[in-house]
Amino acid sequence: MRSFIYTVTFASLVGLAFWAYQENIKTKNAIAHTEKLQKEIGIAGARLSILNAEWAYLNRPDRLTELVDLNFGRLQLVPLRASNFLEVDEINFRNDPDLPDVVSLAVSLKKIGGSRD
Amino acid sequence: MTEAMNRVAIRPLSRILPARLRGDDPDKIEKENLKIRHEQLRDGERVRSNIRLLLIIVMFACIYTAIGARLAMLASSQPAEPVAQSNNSLIFAQRADIVDRRGRILATNLETYALYVETRHLVDPRNTANKLADLFDDLNANDLYSQFTSKRKFLWIKKKLSPEQMQAVHDIGEPGLRFGPRETRLYPNGALASHILGGASFGKEGVKSAEIVGVAGIEKTFDSQLRDPSYSRKPLKLTIDLSIQAAVEHVLEGGMRLLNAKGAAAILMEVDTGRVISLASLPDFDPNHRPGLPVRGSADDSPLFNKAIQGVYELGSTFKIFTVAQALELELVDPKTKINTKGPIRMGGHKINDYRNNGPELPVWQVITESSNLGTARIAKMIGPEKQREFLSSLGFTKPTSIEMIEASGGKPLLPKRWNELETMTISYGHGLSATPLHLATGYATLANGGRLVKPTLLEEEKLGLGQQIISKEVAKNSLAMLRGVVTEGTASLADVNGYFVAGKTGTADKPSAQGGYDKEKNITSFASIFPIHEPKYVLVVTLDEAQDTSGPEPKRTAGWTAVPVSAEIIARVAPLLGLRPKFDNKSSVGVTLSNWQE
Numbered sequence: 178m179r180s181f182i183y184t185v186t187f188a189s190l191v192g193l194a195f196w197a198y199q200e201n202i203k204t205k206n207a208i209a210h211t212e213k214l215q216k217e218i219g220i221a222g223a224r225l226s227i228l229n230a231e232w233a234y235l236n237r238p239d240r241l242t243e244l245v246d247l248n249f250g251r252l253q254l255v256p257l258r259a260s261n262f263l264e265v266d267e268i269n270f271r272n273d274p275d276l277p278d279v280v281s282l283a284v285s286l287k288k289i290g291g292s293r294d
Numbered sequence: 295m296t297e298a299m300n301r302v303a304i305r306p307l308s309r310i311l312p313a314r315l316r317g318d319d320p321d322k323i324e325k326e327n328l329k330i331r332h333e334q335l336r337d338g339e340r341v342r343s344n345i346r347l348l349l350i351i352v353m354f355a356c357i358y359t360a361i362g363a364r365l366a367m368l369a370s371s372q373p374a375e376p377v378a379q380s381n382n383s384l385i386f387a388q389r390a391d392i393v394d395r396r397g398r399i400l401a402t403n404l405e406t407y408a409l410y411v412e413t414r415h416l417v418d419p420r421n422t423a424n425k426l427a428d429l430f431d432d433l434n435a436n437d438l439y440s441q442f443t444s445k446r447k448f449l450w451i452k453k454k455l456s457p458e459q460m461q462a463v464h465d466i467g468e469p470g471l472r473f474g475p476r477e478t479r480l481y482p483n484g485a486l487a488s489h490i491l492g493g494a495s496f497g498k499e500g501v502k503s504a505e506i507v508g509v510a511g512i513e514k515t516f517d518s519q520l521r522d523p524s525y526s527r528k529p530l531k532l533t534i535d536l537s538i539q540a541a542v543e544h545v546l547e548g549g550m551r552l553l554n555a556k557g558a559a560a561i562l563m564e565v566d567t568g569r570v571i572s573l574a575s576l577p578d579f580d581p582n583h584r585p586g587l588p589v590r591g592s593a594d595d596s597p598l599f600n601k602a603i604q605g606v607y608e609l610g611s612t613f614k615i616f617t618v619a620q621a622l623e624l625e626l627v628d629p630k631t632k633i634n635t636k637g638p639i640r641m642g643g644h645k646i647n648d649y650r651n652n653g654p655e656l657p658v659w660q661v662i663t664e665s666s667n668l669g670t671a672r673i674a675k676m677i678g679p680e681k682q683r684e685f686l687s688s689l690g691f692t693k694p695t696s697i698e699m700i701e702a703s704g705g706k707p708l709l710p711k712r713w714n715e716l717e718t719m720t721i722s723y724g725h726g727l728s729a730t731p732l733h734l735a736t737g738y739a740t741l742a743n744g745g746r747l748v749k750p751t752l753l754e755e756e757k758l759g760l761g762q763q764i765i766s767k768e769v770a771k772n773s774l775a776m777l778r779g780v781v782t783e784g785t786a787s788l789a790d791v792n793g794y795f796v797a798g799k800t801g802t803a804d805k806p807s808a809q810g811g812y813d814k815e816k817n818i819t820s821f822a823s824i825f826p827i828h829e830p831k832y833v834l835v836v837t838l839d840e841a842q843d844t845s846g847p848e849p850k851r852t853a854g855w856t857a858v859p860v861s862a863e864i865i866a867r868v869a870p871l872l873g874l875r876p877k878f879d880n881k882s883s884v885g886v887t888l889s890n891w892q893e
Binding site for chain 1: 405536540
């Protein structure tokens with residue numbers, strides 16, 4: 178009986194040692210993998226920040242103003258001013274019988290908007 | 295079992311019986327046998343203990359060998375931290391970005407390389423020096439050559455290289471030219487908001503990296519936070535709006551050029567929160583190539599000088615509304631009270647007079663719309679120095695503003711040495727006390743939000759509500775009505791921007807001349823405005839330095855012809871960007887009107 182217990186204990190010791198060894202290897206692999214991933218994330222992050230910087234540089238207001246001036250003939254972009262705003266009922270909606278009555282909708286929308294002021 | 299089988303009897307009958315027959319003592323036989331058995335047992339025990347000892351020796355030898363070997367390995371190998379889990383705290387540490395209120399980048403980092411030379415690896419110093427001098431205009435071939443051939447082993451050539459320059463240096467093919475990786479601060483919008491951002495430069499430098507240190511503005515104020523690795527991926531969000539800032543700077547620059555001004559400043563602020571949407575100071579600079587500090591001339595001529603928060607100026611008649619608001623608050627006058635405007639007032643060798651004759655008396659509201667120095671001075675006399683000082687202190691006019699900029703402490707108001715009756719009268723119309731445009735904007739914000747103090751801020755996260763009530767709502771409302779009157783029928787008629795109901799007050803102050811006294815030809819013109827008046831949301835302060843409108847036969851230098859049209863254009867451009875819905879209905883819906891007071 179005693180020798181049976183000894184055998185079982187020893188076998189389980191060997192088994193546990195094998196398990197622990199495997200876990201250790203797996204952990205090390207996982208760490209190596211995350212390190213690799215983090216390196217990749219780092220590189221991607223660095224690229225992203227360069228792209229962001231480039232995007233910001235290309236969209237800087239000075240350049241956009243210049244582009245607006247250069248393409249004025251085609252686009253005719255001008256700064257937004259108060260005169261560019263209209264009341265809803267001043268908009269000339271097309272009277273299409275297939276569409277809902279947008280004019281009355283617009284007027285009721287204006288009423289809602291007006292009550293919020 | 296075998297032992298039991300081989301067991302020798304201690305009293306074997308085969309010996310006992312003959313011994314008894316012989317008459318011997320059988321116990322002797324027993325003793326003898328016992329002795330033999332004991333000896334056998336002892337011998338066996340010794341062998342076993344010897345084996346055990348040997349085992350222990352071997353075991354200990356193994357353990358000690360293993361420990362010794364491990365120690366030797368540790369001693370001879372590179373030290374490394376034991377890794378029990380993956381370190382996911384930081385992927386790449388870098389200075390945090392600065393973004394505007396809508397997340398658009400104002401400052402970020404860019405990977406570049408620095409160029410250095412290790413002279414012992416140089417193959418052809420002469421050729422290298424020539425080629426480097428060809429590539430970079432600021433380098434001199436002979437200087438480089440003498441440095442390359444001197445005793446120095448190491449020298450920096452360039453702190454930042456563009457990718458093209460780096461490739462060009464690569465193409466020289468000289469092994470002594472080395473590149474050190476660097477992160478540099480990039481301001482993609484160039485000079486835009488340069489005074490707010492300030493700038494950054496390199497601190498401690500190594501071959502592999504260099505630390506970036508903020509040198510001015512937000513970069514310096516929040517240097518430790520921006521550098522803190524735990525904030526590295528969380529950008530610092532400002533209250534500035536990039537497109538509005540661009541529009542303000544654009545209009546201000548145009549105005550400055552048209553009016554031949556030396557400098558200009560503008561501040562746009564939310565009246566309820568103190569958030570600064572735009573803060574501009576011209577001339578400005580490119581923070582990517584921050585110029586050096588001026589070595590000559592006055593500091594405020596340098597483009598680095600932030601006129602909006604560092605420049606202390608006598609802000610002229612824009613101050614008058616504070617005097618009137620205080621008098622209304624103290625119930626010394628009401629808007630219709632008639633004030634003596636006969637001039638001049640002579641006091642202590644000083645003469646106070648109006649810009650033009652306003653007749654013998656004006657009601658209080660017209661003292662503001664007509665901008666009467668005499669009227670304001672007489673109202674201030676009723677208030678008295680003590681109370682005036684107290685009131686202006688509570689509005690923040692006696693100490694630097696608390697905006698989160700390192701330069702703010704430089705904008706310390708200049709107060710009179712003695713604050714007596716004469717000073718009270720001059721301060722009432724904005725002379726004798728100098729403050730920054732930001733002080734003025736903060737003061738006007740208090741009038742606009744119904745009389746509560748605000749703290750100017752540049753941080754979007756700062757949740758600052760309204761502060762202490764300084765003046766009553768009624769007084770604030772009446773003050774706004776008078777300021778609206780300045781636009782509808784007073785000196786700021788050019789500011790009546792269609793749809794946005796602007797109110798405000800002009801201010802023109804002659805600049806102190808170098809010889810003492812005031813220079814009649816040079817002045818600071820300001821316009822402090824609030825819009826839209828029916829629902830005050832924003833304060834705009836525009837200040838121009840030595841502006842003059844030369845379009846007519848006589849140069850016009852008053853604020854009404856300089857700061858006011860510039861402000862009007864800024865409001866017309868910026869209000870739609872702020873999401874303000876213009877109102878085109880008649881003025882009765884505005885709620886604030888002068889008609890109650892008009893006779």
